[in-house]
Amino acid sequence: MTPQSAQTTPATTQPWWREAVFYQVYPRSFGDTTGDGVGDLAGITARLDHVASLGVDALWLSPFYPSPQVDAGYDVADYCDVDPMFGTLDDLDTLVAAAHARDLRVTIDLVPNHCSDQHPWFQAALAAGPGSPERELFHFVDGRGERGELPPNNWRSAFGGPSWTRVTEPDGTPGQWYYHLFAPEQPDFNWGRPEVLAEFERILRFWLDRGIDGFRIDVSDALIKDTAWEDTPDGNPLIPKDDASGVHEIYRAFRAVMDSYDGDRMAVIETGAPDDVVALFLRPDEMHLAFNFRFVKAGWDAAAIRAAVDDSLAAYGAVGAPTTWVTDNHDTTRSVTRYGADVRLEGEYVPGSTAELPLDDAALARGTRRARAMAVLLLGLPGAAYVYAGQELGLPDVVDLPAEVLQDPIVARSGGTSRGRDGCRVPLPWAGSRPPFGFAPDGTTTWLPQPEDWASLTAESQADDDASMLALYRALGTLRRAEPALRGGDVEWLEQTATRLVLRRTPAAGVGGRALTLVVNLGEEAAPLPDGELLLATAPLVGGMLAGESAGVLA
The missing domain is CATH 2.60.40.1180 (Golgi alpha-mannosidase II)
Incomplete structure (x- = not known):
């Protein structure tokens, strides 16, 4: 029997997600129980008491699906299973049950924009050839030029480089091109085909039936492309998001699936669109929450912080939606480093090169002070909030990872001009005086190396220190739960x-x-x-x- 959703919210109260604090777990960096250097689902279950001690309401698990791991699991080969590197579906059921026993809801990543090039649908599309129904599920387009040797347009990938890759046809000849907003190994679905929506409705039900309480929807606003494929002056793709875009019908269908289950199941969308466009996705028949990237990008600037708060509250409030505050996640330089170096995020990802950030003791101390102060706003403004694992420990970005260990596809796709996002994804330090700091059995080489000087940042070393970052987050969590004014x-x-x-x-x-x-x-x-x-x-x-x-x- 599969686990049931966490506590069903009585009809007389507002849904739990409107004022919830979510804790993001990056599975490969949270806890390794097998000694292979990579975190796993059992490692998350073993640390749930730590999560609960923060006074949070829910978990968000980054992808754990079967994947070639070209983009850390965001290249999904099977949406309804667990990659063996993380465990099994039974391990996930155990995690969900253990979380629910601690009144923690569980939300998971959903990746509807693209899949892995190893997904059965894409492999079938490659084998079927031009004009086939299988290829209609993706964006296969004939190239330009006399022999189709040029890409269909000049659009650029979000990871750098072109957004088009040419395939070799089953007969061995150069063939069509397919579109990928991210890496070539991540072909975009064609959401103009009803089969794609039907498949994702099935995927939603699969996880809701297992007791999953909600979803974080990756690249949520990019599902619909302008398939005239016209060149753009800057190479940025044309992705309609306005009220006339079919993307909103997709989310109305998703909402109908979630509303058919008890327990106020929910979804939060990832979009870097302006506030008024984001609000379109948060109307009562669409999605529930949206990450507030305005707040992430405000930096240590009073006017920018206030503008982010005012504009977001006004735009989201107009459609009856709460605002969702966030300063850190798996795509951004950790706030201790950002605030310490006065770096402002421009796009949704990291600055061009974190290797250039000043990281002397004074800068890290400054960043830590500012990150502590911003935690008060993060957990004291009305609506929901997200905390990224390690944020409560005051972890900085690891900006000096050796080039040979970097795994983020942004590094290669940018020609090495960006060091990518690996610096905010280093395995967490839990205890002890040397790596792997309790993340894995002693002697384990972790998938990304931990700094030798992290002993003072372990959860163990901070547990009894009233002045620590961990103590601050626990105190804020307790205060938020006790004071309705800090939630709504x-x-x-x-x-x-x-x-x-x-x-x-x-x-x-x-x-x-x-x-x-x-x-x-x-x-x-x-x-x-x-x-x-x-x-x-x-x-x-x-x-x-x-x-x-x-x-x-x-x-």
Whole structure:
């Protein structure tokens, strides 16, 4: 018998996901129980008490599906199974049951834009040849030029290089080209074919039947392409996302599947579109949540932070959706490093070269102070929030990984101008004084090497340190659960200067609870606190004032 969904939300209360804190687990970097250097599902189950101690509400598991691992599992070969490197479906059922026993819901990645070139559908398309129904499930197009030797247009891959790869036909001759927004090993589905939607409805039901509570939908806004395949001035693909785009009908169909199950099953979308476009995906008959990349990209800048908060709340509120706050994930340079180096994200991925970031002790200390302060906003603004595994330990990016261990396809596709995303994906340090720091059995060589100096960042070393990043996240989790004003309600700005943000958080009408004040000191010097009882500060007070580059919560 498969596990049931976590607690069913009573009809008289709002859905659990509207104010939930999700904890993202990158499976290959969380816990290795077999000694092969790669994390596995059993390793996640073994660390669920740590997750629960943070006061979070749900897990998000990055891909664990069978995959050639060209793009860390986002090249899916089978959407309804577990890759042997991570375990088995039984291991996943055990994980889901253990999480539900701790009142943790479980959400998983869904990758509908593309699959692996080893997926049975794509292999059948290669074998079937031009004009076949099998090829209609992808974007196979004749090339330009006298003999079709040129790609159909100038569109560029999000990972660098062209978005087109030419195939060799079954008879051995050069043939058609297929489209891939990412790596050549990740062909895009043709969502103009009804068979694709039917297949993903089946996939959704497969996991919902196993007790999965929700999904994170990868590259959610890119499913529909402009198949006129016209060149663009900058090589960026034409991907319609407006109200007339068929992408919205896809998500209405997804929503209908999820709504047919109990337990308020949900989905969060990944999109870098402007706020007003994102809001289209969050209407009541479409998706539930969307990552707020405006907040990620705001950096350590008071005006940008406030604009991200105001604009997002206005756009999402217009369609009745909560905002979803995030500062870190598996695609971005970790915030300790970003804030310490004053690096602002421009695209959805990492800066061009993290190797150039200043990483001396002063920069890391500055980044840690700022990351602590931003955690107050992350977990104190109305709506949902996401925490990326290791964020609660204050891990920096590992920017000096040897070139020979880098695995992100961005590295090769960019011609080496980017070091990619591996630096934020290094296995977590749990305990001990040397690698593998409890991530794996002693003596194990991990899939990415851990820095030798991470002993002070292990969960074990921080557990009894009231001044640690781990203690801060646990305290914020406890406070958020106790104070309705930190989960929902209204935001009133009391002050904004270049070095100071003060906002009043008032609980939603009829919920009860007291109003709270959040204050962030973005300057380097100590600054006066607003009136009120100090409930939490991210750094010790300095002469009764809020320390530089810190934040506080007052009642």
